[in-house]
Amino acid sequence: MATKNAAQQRADRKHDYDAYLAACPSRQLLERISNKWVVLVLNELGDGPARYSEIARVVAGVSQKMLTQTLRNLERDGLVHRDVEATVPVTVTYSLTELGSSLLKVMGQLKLWAEDYMPEVFAARERYDAL
Template identity: 60%
Template sequence: MPTMTAAQRREQARRAYDAFLRSCPTHQLLDRISDKWVGLVVSALAPGPQRYSDLARRIAGVSPKMLTQTLRALERDGLVSRTVTPSVPVRVDYALTPLGASLSGLLSAVKDWAETHFDEVHAARQRYDAAHARES
């Protein structure tokens, strides 16, 4: 049996991922990045670093608990960095890492799509609801 290099082993493992399988780690990653708060936080950080309070103001409806949990999860996944500047009061900035920036374009595109096509989706919902109300 031929010996594989580390790069070959990584490539083989990468090809073995199947996000359709619940037990696959990529399934869990897709679950994380498809969260609405993740999409909004990543999109909000795309222009550059921001403080927690700036993010809280920018993202309507996010509770302090959810924002904190989302930022911690993104930091754990290597998508966001947290920088503490010792001052009075302490300053904490959040920024996308290069990995997070590579995801940012995709999530921002989804956000932009939703903003562009909401009227069409809303009209489709109304047609669907009206058609199904007659059936009931």
């Protein structure tokens, strides 16, 4: 049996996951990463490692519970690294992993698109609501 190179293995795996299928696990991942808090946290960590309080300050409106849950989920999915330093009090710093950085490229564009096209979206909403 012939050995496959990395590109062939990735191509094979791509066929294993189809988000259009109800049972595909990639749907769970899409649900997770499409969360607004995930987009904002990833973008904040794109500027470099940050402590919890720094993230909470920048991501206005996120509750402590939701931020904690978001960071834990991102860590579980391998997108964020949690570094704990044995200081008094304990210092915890979050940073993007290589996988997280690859997702940030996409998410950063999504955030910029939303910021750039809000006037058009507001205009479309007004037209729709006027009907």
